[in-house]
Amino acid sequence: MNLLHAYVSGRVQGVYFRGWTRGHAQRLGLHGWVRNLRDGRVEVLASGxxxxxxxxxxxxxxGPALSRVDGVEIVAMADEEQPTHGFSIAPTV
Structure with a gap:
């Protein structure tokens, strides 16, 4: 199992980006979460x-139809922080 930790920028809030991401992650059998950030980006953490x-x-x-993705930043994260159950929409931080 590996890990994907990403920050997505652009018009990604208020356009169903989190629900769309969760749906695809669940279809792919991934574990983790997606959440809005107060700076307007969306953060995704997935393992699988x-x-x-x-x-x-x-x-x-x-992204979903109403979104506009300007960039996706992939960042490294320690293996011990891998999510292991389900894929959820986490609270905004």
Whole structure:
């Protein structure tokens, strides 16, 4: 299992980005969460098989129909912080 930790910028809040991301993550069998950030970005943390994480990462560049993705920043994160159950929408921070 590997980890994807990403920050998505653009018009990504108020356009169903979190629900859309959760739906794709659940379909791909990933664990983790997605949340809005007060600075207007969306943060995604997902764990699972490499091929599923790659597909989710590619999808993040597209976003749902009403969104406009300006960038996706992938960041490294320690393995011990990997989520292991389900995929949820977390509270805004």
């Amino acid at each position: 098989p490499d091929n599923a994480l790659r597909e989710l990462q590619e999808l993040l560049y597209e």
